[in-house]
Amino acid sequence: MSAYLDTRVSLFSGRLWHDTALAALIGVPDDAMSDAMKRRGFPHLAAGSADEAGREDTRSLEQRIVAQILDETRVLIRPLSGEARSFLTFWTARFEMSNVKTLLRSKLTDERPAVVLARLTPMGAFGQLDHPDLAHAEDLGELLRRLEAGPFAGIVRHARRAFEQTRDPFNLDAALDHGYYEGLIQRARPLEDTVGNPFRTLMANLIDRINLVWLLRYRFNYKLPPAQVYYLLVGSHYGLPSSRLQELAALDSFEAVLAALPAALQSQLAGATDIPGVFGRMESAAAEQARRVLRSRGPAIARAFAYLILRERDLRGVRAVLRGRHLGLPAADIRQALQRGSAEAM
Amino acid sequence: MLRAEPLVRVQLLMLASEAQDAALALARFGVFNPAPCTVDALAESPAAAYREAWLEAESRLSKLLEQCGDIGPLNLPADAEAPALADLQELNAWLKEVWISCLECHENEARIAEARSHLDALEDTLTRLERLNVDLAHLLRADSLLAVDIGSLPAAGLRRVTEALAMTGHLVSRFDQVGEQVFAVIAGPRARRDEVRGVLAQAGWRELPVPDELRTHPQAARTWLEAERTRLASQSGAACRVMDGLRDRFGPRLHEARLRLALARPLAEAALAGVRGKGGLAALSGWVPKRRLDGLRATLDERFHGRTWLDVREPSPREVAEVPSLVRYPGWLAPFVPLVKSYGIPRYGEFDPALPFAFTYLLLFGAMFGDIGHGAVILLLSAALARRLGRMAWVGVAAGAVSMLFGLFYGSIFGYETLIEPLWLSPLHDPIRVLTLAVGFGVGFITFTLLANAWNRGVAGRAAEALFDSGGLAGLAFYLGAVGVLASLAGAADVAQPAAMLAGLGIVVVAAFKWFEARAGLGERILVTLIETLETAINLFSNTLSFMRVAAFSLNHVALALAVFTLANGLDATGHWLTITLGNVVIIVLEGGIVAIQALRLMYYEGFSRFFSGDGREFVPLRLVSQQARV
Numbered sequence: 001m002s003a004y005l006d007t008r009v010s011l012f013s014g015r016l017w018h019d020t021a022l023a024a025l026i027g028v029p030d031d032a033m034s035d036a037m038k039r040r041g042f043p044h045l046a047a048g049s050a051d052e053a054g055r056e057d058t059r060s061l062e063q064r065i066v067a068q069i070l071d072e073t074r075v076l077i078r079p080l081s082g083e084a085r086s087f088l089t090f091w092t093a094r095f096e097m098s099n100v101k102t103l104l105r106s107k108l109t110d111e112r113p114a115v116v117l118a119r120l121t122p123m124g125a126f127g128q129l130d131h132p133d134l135a136h137a138e139d140l141g142e143l144l145r146r147l148e149a150g151p152f153a154g155i156v157r158h159a160r161r162a163f164e165q166t167r168d169p170f171n172l173d174a175a176l177d178h179g180y181y182e183g184l185i186q187r188a189r190p191l192e193d194t195v196g197n198p199f200r201t202l203m204a205n206l207i208d209r210i211n212l213v214w215l216l217r218y219r220f221n222y223k224l225p226p227a228q229v230y231y232l233l234v235g236s237h238y239g240l241p242s243s244r245l246q247e248l249a250a251l252d253s254f255e256a257v258l259a260a261l262p263a264a265l266q267s268q269l270a271g272a273t274d275i276p277g278v279f280g281r282m283e284s285a286a287a288e289q290a291r292r293v294l295r296s297r298g299p300a301i302a303r304a305f306a307y308l309i310l311r312e313r314d315l316r317g318v319r320a321v322l323r324g325r326h327l328g329l330p331a332a333d334i335r336q337a338l339q340r341g342s343a344e345a346m
Numbered sequence: 347m348l349r350a351e352p353l354v355r356v357q358l359l360m361l362a363s364e365a366q367d368a369a370l371a372l373a374r375f376g377v378f379n380p381a382p383c384t385v386d387a388l389a390e391s392p393a394a395a396y397r398e399a400w401l402e403a404e405s406r407l408s409k410l411l412e413q414c415g416d417i418g419p420l421n422l423p424a425d426a427e428a429p430a431l432a433d434l435q436e437l438n439a440w441l442k443e444v445w446i447s448c449l450e451c452h453e454n455e456a457r458i459a460e461a462r463s464h465l466d467a468l469e470d471t472l473t474r475l476e477r478l479n480v481d482l483a484h485l486l487r488a489d490s491l492l493a494v495d496i497g498s499l500p501a502a503g504l505r506r507v508t509e510a511l512a513m514t515g516h517l518v519s520r521f522d523q524v525g526e527q528v529f530a531v532i533a534g535p536r537a538r539r540d541e542v543r544g545v546l547a548q549a550g551w552r553e554l555p556v557p558d559e560l561r562t563h564p565q566a567a568r569t570w571l572e573a574e575r576t577r578l579a580s581q582s583g584a585a586c587r588v589m590d591g592l593r594d595r596f597g598p599r600l601h602e603a604r605l606r607l608a609l610a611r612p613l614a615e616a617a618l619a620g621v622r623g624k625g626g627l628a629a630l631s632g633w634v635p636k637r638r639l640d641g642l643r644a645t646l647d648e649r650f651h652g653r654t655w656l657d658v659r660e661p662s663p664r665e666v667a668e669v670p671s672l673v674r675y676p677g678w679l680a681p682f683v684p685l686v687k688s689y690g691i692p693r694y695g696e697f698d699p700a701l702p703f704a705f706t707y708l709l710l711f712g713a714m715f716g717d718i719g720h721g722a723v724i725l726l727l728s729a730a731l732a733r734r735l736g737r738m739a740w741v742g743v744a745a746g747a748v749s750m751l752f753g754l755f756y757g758s759i760f761g762y763e764t765l766i767e768p769l770w771l772s773p774l775h776d777p778i779r780v781l782t783l784a785v786g787f788g789v790g791f792i793t794f795t796l797l798a799n800a801w802n803r804g805v806a807g808r809a810a811e812a813l814f815d816s817g818g819l820a821g822l823a824f825y826l827g828a829v830g831v832l833a834s835l836a837g838a839a840d841v842a843q844p845a846a847m848l849a850g851l852g853i854v855v856v857a858a859f860k861w862f863e864a865r866a867g868l869g870e871r872i873l874v875t876l877i878e879t880l881e882t883a884i885n886l887f888s889n890t891l892s893f894m895r896v897a898a899f900s901l902n903h904v905a906l907a908l909a910v911f912t913l914a915n916g917l918d919a920t921g922h923w924l925t926i927t928l929g930n931v932v933i934i935v936l937e938g939g940i941v942a943i944q945a946l947r948l949m950y951y952e953g954f955s956r957f958f959s960g961d962g963r964e965f966v967p968l969r970l971v972s973q974q975a976r977v
Binding site for chain 2: 136246
């Protein structure tokens with residue numbers, strides 16, 4: 001099992017892009033774009049690509065990217081069972097959570113079911129929700145009740161209670177994100193015990209980044225009180241444990257928060273002046289760490305997770321390039337977007 | 347029966363305003379499989395809005411029917427017309443109105459249920475607070491410096507809330523838990539009350555309203571609680587009356603809505619494949635059996651009196667993979683078809699394996715599980731459970747009958763090998779012959795699969811693969827030649843020299859084909875050719891040896907029976923017959939199940955995987971809800 005997964009990951013890792021290759025994509029002529037994509041295992045990403053039967057692919061760029069990630073995850077989890085399979089399966093549930101948010105927003109704005117259905121990300125073999133049924137719910141109340149009868153009942157029930165108090169869509173989104181990452185940590189814990197440090201480091205980079213970016217955003221962009229900011233963060237046992245997060249949430253300025261970080265994080269974030277800068281630096285450091293895990297002879301599940309993290313980063317970069325080209329943005333702007341990373345994913 | 351019916355591609359042009367009736371006529375016709383329209387000039391999707399309205403209306407109707415219960419069978423009149431888009435939208439709007447009324451009743455019920463559980467919690471709180479000997483009036487005073495709240499929140503969030511509130515000088519004290527809800531008192535400085543509001547909302551905190559009566563006179567509080575309960579009960583009754591009223595008021599109209607949505611279904615379903623159009627014209631494309639073309643023309647003429655244009659053509663070689671497979675099976679063969687389709691659908695034009703599958707599967711099952719008694723039990727059980735098993739019962743009946751037939755050949759009844767003389771051979775006494783026969787059957791079976799594969803490749807226009815590949819005629823020549831050599835070495839035949847030449851010729855052709863097919867550098871090409879040619883030889887012979895399991899299982903059947911008899915013979919009369927009975931039950935259930943799976947495995951992996959791509963498309967005709975396609 002482990003040998004199969006190791007081999008798969010090693011084969012897949014040949015598809016990853018170096019930052020320079022990604023930057024070079026900005027200047028590739030339009031007619032060579034499709035070939036460039038195919039070489040990296042992204043046959044469906046070039047706009048207007050057709051399937052084997054010659055039919056036009058009508059999915060949006062985001063949908064194609066997610067389909068690509070899901071396809072590769074499906075191959076990687078094939079030999080897995082138990083906790084490792086459960087973890088990687090839940091890792092893909094981020095996209096389903098994003099569908100849940102889209103559905104909820106569509107009910108708040110009274111959108112037509114056909115329109116929202118076209119925007120949902122098809123989850124293929126990982127699909128756990130009946131999208132047409134949910135999209136045809138009459139209002140938010142009915143939708144929430146239907147979701148509460150499904151696989152994300154725990155997360156959605158909490159979100160509904162939070163929303164009912166204030167009718168504030170922010171509370172819905174925040175509760176869903178919070179519930180998802182709590183679930184991810186819960187599923188990662190047994191693996192951290194059995195797989196050890198390489199896997200734990202990947203999770204630590206992910207959760208610390210999410211917590212710090214959320215903390216900065218909630219505290220200084222949304223001006224929420226410290227207690228609420230702390231409550232919205234994910235309970236963590238990594239580099240930024242709960243006690244440290246409490247202290248950070250109580251601070252009054254962006255600079256004070258950065259200054260109060262552990263030394264390792266401080267050096268990582270040296271020079272960051274805004275939240276996207278913090279995200280970009282932490283993401284680059286996490287990507288470097290993931291590359292080390294991928295190159296190592298570490299446990300197969302850790303290497304698979306590292307690959308998926310890097311692949312998703314690549315795909316976000318490719319999306320930035322394709323979207324930038326499509327909008328006719330200057331190459332310098334696209335390059336800058338690549339360097340800063342994309343905070344949208346969070 | 348062995349091949350899919352010849353189909354033709356039709357494109358029906360009509361007035362867009364009559365598209366719903368055309369789709370209805372095609373659904374009634376029963377053998378029209380919609381397909382995407384490929385005419386570039388028709389760029390619009392005139393049925394998209396129709397499908398959208400239908401989906402919304404169908405979803406609302408099914409939810410309403412779930413509430414009101416089924417309202418009887420649906421009989422579609424033969425001359426009924428499908429609703430136009432405007433009618434469908436109007437129907438959808440009405441269904442929305444009715445469903446929202448229902449939804450309000452639902453919301454009411456949910457609110458009442460929640461209020462009831464809160465009252466229960468409040469009563470519990472009362473009981474506990476009475477025991478605490480706390481002066482609630484003092485504790486809950488609005489002008490106190492200390493702000494105190496009593497309420498509930500999800501148990502999973504308690505720790506986080508406690509930590510967050512500690513940052514604002516608040517204390518959280520839990521005093522009860524009901525299911526996943528924790529009941530707690532929160533106390534803190536009133537001046538910092540605003541800071542905790544966000545946390546509490548985010549945490550899903552539900553405040554327990556503590557009425558003034560509760561604060562001073564517990565008895566008055568209990569009276570108040572009783573009054574609240576009575577009020578909620580009367581509200582709940584009112585909600586039920588609303589629901590019953592809906593049922594009485596709208597029942598007949600809901601039935602009519604069901605009927606109209608059933609009539610609208612064909613165009614809505616066809617729109618999924620892609621109804622195209624331009625201006626006032628619409629085009630429906632799809633596949634129909636060639637032999638039903640005249641019938642289709644007659645149906646359209648009768649309904650539209652020449653207001654449609656039917657364009658017909660044969661499928662082009664490029665689109666063969668897109669053509670659905672429509673195979674007509676006789677009733678006795680139909681129960682075996684799901685077993686074939688669980689592997690895959692034959693491509694259009696491919697050899698359909700259902701018939702040889704049925705015969706070979708039964709033959710293998712009977713050969714591995716030959717016993718008159720056990721076969722009779724399977725046969726009788728399948729017949730007895732026919733209502734529950736549906737058409738699959740026939741597979742059990744046939745397997746039981748074949749098992750009985752082989753039992754007669756082997757002279758075996760409930761494991762007794764000496765009660766009757768075998769008509770053919772006894773596996774226990776002649777195992778080598780059984781093994782030889784099993785391998786001989788394997789040779790015949792693999793020869794058949796290679797021929798079928800060559801045929802399929804030829805039909806698909808891949809003549810080179812049909813002739814020269816390892817799964818084609820060259821592979822077959824090698825296989826038969828090698829079998830001839832082995833048979834000569836074993837003394838069963840005397841064809842060693844010509845057989846060796848045939849095998850040599852076959853393998854050289856296969857190797858040459860692999861060489862020309864490989865697109866790689868010289869070294870890799872040599873490696874690929876060598877390995878793939880070697881793999882051809884190994885696979886063919888390992889697959890043949892796989893059939894030895896047929897003999898092994900027929901021997902296993904006898905061995906299991908012997909084990910049962912050995913155990914039984916050591917016991918007294920009661921124990922003896924009890925062991926014999928239970929032993930036979932175990933043999934039927936355990937070995938019968940294993941043999942059924944093994945026979946299926948042989949069919950799938952040694953048979954289908956060799957010639958059957960299984961990636962065809964099933965013929966799915968447009969249908970009306972209450973009408974089966976006349977295939």
